[in-house]
Amino acid sequence: MNVFDIVGPVMIGPSSSHTAGAVRIGRIAGALLEGEPVRAHILLHGSFAKTYRGHGTDKALVAGIMGMAPSDIRIRQSLEIAKERGLDVVFGKTELEGAHPNTVVITLKDAKGRTVKVQGASVGGGNILISEINGMKVEVTGQQDTLLVLHRDVPGVIAHVTNYIAAQGVNIGNFKLTRSRRGETAMMTIEMDGEFSRESNEGIEKLPNVIRSIILRPE
């Protein structure tokens, strides 16, 4: 925690959890999709499902999916902007066992038919926790530069990636590995203490057995 977690974020109202946090979850889902989204299926759970219209949670999620930050004044018109951009949005309600009251499941599809499914919760004060990406359990807060590295589950990949990060002079603050099944694909979630450049991320994508690497940055 630092001073800007207390005085901040600069955001569009009315609720840090139901508006700013929702934008952040949407942003991560949008960043994970390779192309521009053409369809968004958004399932709301708990308090999100009950109060989303009054809090503008719907507008916030869609704004985030389109890459807007929580302080973007266009959030108010995001549903209209989505329509103009050809993004088809459908909202639904769901009940998830044991999930945080402010949880959303977002499924996005791009024009080439590629999809991404993200489950995340807005846990208070605009802070979020992404708990699932494409069915894999993760723990992404988005507070630091975070790398998501999808790779083949074979020996040596983690060493290659972490050595590469070390060579850039960047310290790892947190590391988590998730596997779909042993020997298939796995995902590293790596939170950085400092900034990790786009060029460095391209370097990671060139490492053996890395399928894709995405960098998420706090807005």
Place this chain on the structure above:
Amino acid sequence: MSIYYSVQDLIETAERENKKISQIVLKDQAAELQKPESVLYKNMRESFLVMHQSVSDGISPDMRSVSGLSGGSAYKMNLAVENGKTLCGKVFGRALVRALAVSESNACMGKIVAAPTAGSCGILPAALLTVMEDRGLNERDVVMSLFTASAFGMVIANNASISGAQGGCQAECGSASAMAAAALTELAGGTPRMAAHACAIALKNILGLVCDPVAGLVEIPCIKRNAMGVANAFVGAELALAGIESAIPADEVIVAMKRIGDMMPGSLKETAEGGLAGTPTAKRLKKQIFGE
């Protein structure tokens, strides 16, 4: 990290180094975030400018929230101040105008700074901008006082909570009020120890306040509680600046707030079930908005 776990450590560090709390915090945070002090100051100044803007945004007469429940209070309050119709004079009246304006701006999907949350975003700007205007303070001191406010907020967040869902409104408007009281004290020339007493007094006065938003929206009673929050911040600061001490130290008040929050039933912690949210009028309004 320890200075943000205890108010006592925070003020002792400031006293030992013979500096203002804001100076200690800026230096420490620059080291923590590995950025120059000038960059952190600039970031905080940007928040300060947004605070200024949200006051102007919120005074408009025809502001309405998405739900239709709120808007226009800041405008009415401002008219009363301009026409000299307030009981406590212009300075206090303007503080109320600003608290309402920022909170209403928030309810109407305007741009605000969460301080520490969106629901309590009117208190700190109202307190600081009002004394800034009244005393002709320079911008730098006011921006710096936001670092002081943040430090107290971090101690509260680390030992209790700043979330209504976890600790009730005492954790949101209470924390904001305590943070503002400390910042006001520093701005008025009070010592770090006085700032700690101001924080303690403001927080004590608000202990037990529940979070019971009508229809679950950050509007009723949140907007008016921001007006109360700034009033209470002035109470804490004025008493502390007069040399009045809180018998219970700030750190113990914070722990008491945490315990009270833990004991509070879920229906009074942002679930929109109990308290004001459970009144017949609140139920009718909810039905009117959501049609359920």
